[in-house]
Amino acid sequence: MIPLHSEPVPSAADAVIVGAGINGLATAYELARQGLKNIVVLEKNYLGSGSTGRCGGGIRQQWTTEENIQLAAESVAIYERMSAELGYQVFFRQGGYLMITEQEEDLPALRAAVDLQRRCGVPTDFLTPRECLDIVPGLDVGDLKGATFCPKDGTAYPFAVVWGYARACHRLGVKIFIKTTLTGIEAAAGRIQAVDTDRGRISTPVLVNCAGPWARSLAAKVGVELPNRQERHEIMVSEPLKPFLDPMVISITNGIYFSQSMRGEIVGGIGDPAEPRWEDPEDFATHSGLRFAVRFARELTRLYPRTRSVRMMRQWAGMYDVTPDHRPILGGVPEVGGYYHICGFSGHGFMLGPMVARRMAGFITTGREDPIITSLSLARFAGGDLQADAFVVG
Amino acid sequence: MSGPKIILCRCEDVTLEEFRAAYREGFTELESLKRYTGVGTGFCQGKGCLSEAAAELAALRQIPPSELRPTTIRPPSEPMTFGQLASLEIPEPAAPEES
Amino acid sequence: MSPHRSALHREFRATSAWRPPGKDVTLDQAQVKIRFEGRTLTCRSGITVAVALWENGIRALSRSPKYGHPRGVACARGHCTGCLMRVDGRPNVRTCELKVREGMDIRRQDTGAFYGPLLQKTVDAGHRFFPVGFYYKWFTRPPFVSRTFLRGIRPLTGVGRIPTVDDSATPMAEDLGRVETVVIGAGPSGLEAAAASSGQVLLIDENEASGGQRGPALDMVAAAGDLDGFPLLAAAHQRLVLARQKLDSRPDIRFAGGTRVIAGYQPDGLLLREGEQLLTVACGKLIWAAGALDTLGLFPGNDTPGLLGPRALYRLVLRDGLRLEGLQVLIVGRGLDFWLSAALCAAGGARPTLVLTSSREHDEVAAAVQRNWPLHTGLVVGRVRRAGPARLDVALRPRSVDGATSASHLDMETDLLVVCNSGKPAYDIPHQLGRALALDPDRGGFLPTGSGSGSLCEVLPGGLTLDFRGEAAGDHPGEARNLQPEAPTP
Secondary structure (H helix, E strand, O other), X not given: OOOOOOOOOOOEOOEEEEOOOHHHXXXXXXXXXXXXXXXXXEOOOOOOXXXXXXXXXXXXXXOOOHHHHXXXXXXXXXXXXXXXXXXXXXXXXXXXXXXXXXXXXXXXXXXXXHHHHXXXXXXOEEEOHHHHHHHOOOOOOOOOOEEEEEOOOEEOOHHHHHHHHHHHHHHXXXXXXXXXXXXXXXXXXXXXXXXXXXXXXXXXXXXXXXXXXXXXXXXXXXXXXOOOEEEEEEEEEXXXXXXXOOOEEEEOOOOEEEEEXXXXXXXXXXXXOOOOEEOOHHHOOOOOOHHHHHHHHHHHHHHOHHHOOOEEEEEEEEEEEEOOOOOOEEEEEOOEXXXXXXXXXXXXXXXXXXXXXXXXXHHHHHOOOOHHHHHOOOOHHHHOOOOOOOOOOO | OOOOOOEEEOOOOEEHHHHHHHHHOOOOOHHHHHHHXXXXXXXXXXXXXXXXXXXXXXXXXXXXXXXXXXXXXXXXXXOEEHHHHXXXXXXXXXXXXXX | OOOOOOOOOOOOEEXXXXXXXXXXXXXXXXXXXXXXXXXXXXXXXXXXXXXXHHHOOOOOOEEOOOOOOEEOOOOOOOOOOOOEEEEOXXXXXXXXXXXXXXXXXXXXXXXXXXXXXXXHHHHHHOHHHOOOOHHHHOOXXXXXXXXXXXXXXXXHOOOOOOOOOOOOOOOOOEEEEEEEEEEEOOOHHHHHHHHHOOOOEEEEOOOOOOOOOOHHHHHHHHHOOOOOOOHHHHHHHHHHHHHHHHHHOOOOOEXXXXXXXXXXXXXXXXXXXEOOEEEEEEEEEEEEOOOEEOOOOOOOOOOOOOXXXXXXXXXXXXXXXXXXXXXXXEEEEOHHHHHHHHHHHHHOOOEEEEEEOOOOOHHHHHHHHHOOOOEEEOEEEEEEEEOOOOOEEEEEEEOOEOOEOOOOOEEEEEOEEEEEOOOEEOOHHHHHOOOOEEEEHHHOEEEEOOOOOOOOOOOOOOOEEEEOOHHHHHHOOOXXXXXXXXXXXX
């Protein structure tokens, strides 16, 4: 499926994609499906080793802007058919998302979001605290003020998605090189010409930057300045237990989220406002912190007391690639022909990746204008008129 | 045929043969083998099997064992309850490193 | 881990309060009643649940998740899954570490992480058709089949049911502040390192007494006068005695017995557990002398209950009071642990049969012959299977030395099989604290990389030293920081 570690890279390709996370592999797959030949994916470490393999695997449609709802709904439609399409079980389970709040003042926004989502065809409902108990028995609803629930939201297993795309890519002739580092990019006459790797040089007219938290430093190599900053986020799994929790529970009050995986583990995290932002990939710190473990445990046991005697097995950390408006950066730049970026997902790359890859592949192969790609282009930051979503959690 | 098997990872019930099959399937480094087979992801967190799996991988790839690093061994080494964790004071955030 | 608390305010025992191990468990003859799968069993008080069940003829404490193989106590240290059971409404309890209480309710758990108990036999028999990862490839098309498959297997996932009890009485955690030097492991290496450290020293060991994993067994064999003729045992015991003497001259050193390090958090924090209580401590310098883990080897049936490593045997007999009287014990291997296991079994009233995998150790062989212990050479374990609830059928096969074999196959039934390989190092906590590791097959596992520089990094046998003080971090910027080069992509 993957060339052995000793094989050299081909000397020429029609497209080189950097990063073998969900965005890189899904883009390679969609490009190959649309007929592009000779696609090469470069990955410095292993499949899904960046942010994809460290994420919680949640996919939700409960957003507060029409555009985000539309993007997420398209992604859910892809996820619903993904196992069949890839011929690989990605364990996409639609247990729903229960978004809770403990603040009275959030309720108008929640009700407005439900109305908007329903207009967009997403079957979200507003729930009273008591009704939450039907969805998550044992939840401490004493301090809850309200919640919204969409049964079509869900979770998938990130590594299965990555492997499924990698196998499908392999069937379509895409070459994936792991443990391969990009060392330089050659651009001349306003176009991408070639990339240099530690396994050799590849001449290519197209370079797609799917490097996640490393996208910013990669873009800098071709003179493109991205506004992205990197944030360390931590996450943990518990011991595996028989199923007792169906949906993902997520609090817009304090940023905690947790669900039960298809192995039976509680998977969850909590955002930390005190976490510093990073600009230089050399500084990334993905070590685990006791502060996260304690903050998560305190919130989890407060909201969901029946987990008090459940054990935490393992915690880890990964990087979010965060943009000023928490929305991805897609498309290319006028100065460098053949250069594209798919980055800045701000913690939602797993959720949006499959849909974005499909649109971007069409954009790259045909050059046809796509309204969503246009509205998410890098140029939007120059205008200063940013549209942010109110439900950025975790 | 049922009967005794060579168990590489007891927690996840992975046999040596299955580990080799996963390697042949294209999972050629330890991090992916760990996720795909489950070796080292069980209750023992790899205490029982990670170095054995790594030694087997070195043999499969015919490389010097010293080239193999462990997968990141994450805390805790022994599971503890959320109730126990919640009884700790919340540590101060780490100061950003000077760069 | 507040740095402003510089003194150890907690009253730990001085190490001179060391007491001989094992006494209280063997002297305690009171009986308690426990419930196992609805039946009432009687056992001695003061022993662990696993030993109580063992002495009632029950060794299969759990089932493995995929093949449903019976599993039992293996590490006796709370690491492995063999002894996980549901106790008083709590899932996945390590019964090798839990003491029995009157009226305790003990149940085997619902396993079948992927397939459910009914299917496990099928999967075991047809294992060729169910290789790891088949669940990614089957039942994917069309979408409704995939959805139905997920719904079908969901109830079969997980091990154990969510607790039905609320442990809200968890003791509050305690912060011990910052200690100049923390030594992990009170075996001979740890004792020597602690005695050689100046300033404030906290010595931590998961056992109540000093001596390390072998200490209690060495003490018992010495007390029985059985060291004669075994130079390996005599030397190990002598080293331990000298190390304890050195430590006796340092009454200022605090000893936290019965305390386990359960996590390391960068830059310099340790999370400890004493009973149910968590403790945190920060250290200026950490000396890691935690000893090795048992390795059982890779052979068919290497997960059979009744198969143990030597360190597990020492714990079961001397910490938990497992009775060996009259048992037939097959001991395979070589070196210190091989002879110590043999001497321990003999001193405990068992009948040891030895299979030596070394062509040296002549003095010990002579001593074994003198004691009439049956001894074979030129063989290794070929396959193990159950021959009844508390019996093992062990097939020994010739060991090949330079392509030649000198023995023939041997089949043997036994009550207990102890495999004494060299053990493997356990550096998970130093790794969590930023220490890079690499595989060293000669030492059986992952070892810290680099040959070590001066006093900052001394690799075994003196223990691994991690120094978190400012000057050290300056000399070795990697030491106190995260060393894992995780996924820096292009």
